[in-house]
Structure formats: C-alpha cells, structure tokens
Amino acid sequence: MATSSAGFGVAVILALCCVVPSFATDYTVGDTSGWTLGYDYSTWASDKTFTVGDDLVFNYGNTHTVAEVSGSDYKACSASNAITSDSSGSTKIPLKTTGSHYFICGVSSHCSSGMKMSITVTSASSTTPSSSTTPSSGTTTSPPSSSSSNTSSTTASTTVPESSSSVTVSPFGVVFSTMVAIFMLIVS
Ligand SMILES: [Cu+2]
Secondary structure, eight states, rough: HHHHHHHHHHHHHHHHHHHOOOOOOOOTTTTGGGGGTTTHHHHHHHTTTTTTEEEEEOOTTTOOEEEEEEHHHHHHHHOOOSSSOOOEEEEEEEESEEEEEEEEESSSSTTTTTEEEEEEEEOOSOOOOOOOOOTTTHSSSOOHHHHHHHHHHHHHHGGGGOOSSOOOOHHHHHHHHHHHHHHHHHHH
C-alpha cells in the first residue's frame, strides 16, 4: 500500500509537471562564449524567438558592461542614456515588453567593435499561467488502487489547462476512495 501510494504521488507530480508549460526561457547570450568581443550576436539571435516572460542572461568579465539602450542610442553606440546598465559580470534581464530591445557594451569602443545586440520580443502565445495547481486537494485524499490511479491522473491533466478551478470528483470516486481509506486504516 505504501509503495502504491508513493507511486501514485509521483505520477501526479509528473502529470502536473507535464501540464505546466515551460513559458519562461532563459537565453544565455552568446551561449558558452558569453557577452564578449569578437562574437556575432545578430547571428546568435537570428534563430531564436524571444517572447515576453523570457530572460536574457549575460555572462561577461569585468572589462564589459551590459546596457539596454534605445534604438537611436544603439545605432550611435551610446550608453550615456541607458535604460538599464549593469557591470556585475552576470546580468539577467527579464523581457517584459514586446518590440525591439537593444543591448550594447558600454565600455569605450566595444559596441562599435560589434558588442551589440538587437532582438525582437513577441507576445507570449496562449500561455496564460493561471494558477493550475488546484487538483492537489483531490490528490491528497487516500489514493485508490493503482489501476484507477492511472485514469484519475490522466483526467486531471486533461482538465487543468481549461482553466477549471475545481476538479469534478464523481460521487463514486469519493465513496471508493473513502472505502480504500477505511480499508487502509483497518490493514494498518
Ligand atoms: Cu565590452
């Protein structure tokens, strides 16, 4: 009984993990090269789709900075009016708005040497992270047998994305789970 209930819990957790979409992606700028001189960031960004909620992660040494600037400042390589600026060596910038975002290095001539990147952020497509962790109330009750646990977990995963605030539990399921709980009490 203990093993089956533990297995049921794992199944529920796995089902919930599959249901929750991965709507936030961390993009490490330049991948393993990081934020540095001699890297083509337009090529790096060209095959990626950035959506609101994603993060840009800049990793760089202490000879660089990260500054988000306007489009005109991007063209002029000017960081004097930067929207945000950081020189901590590891900068995580959440992409909160759609449209073009411009990043340059504010150190001397690094921007004009190619240490600049412009990206276009699109709106997140149909990923409404409505708190879909409600079916935990139904799963904390005593689990039925392993055969019916599979069906219950699959039905829970299919109902969650439809913004269903309450998981419908059939009267039979309540009676059955109650009987199982009583049975487990008697056994233990
Ligand atoms: Cu630099």
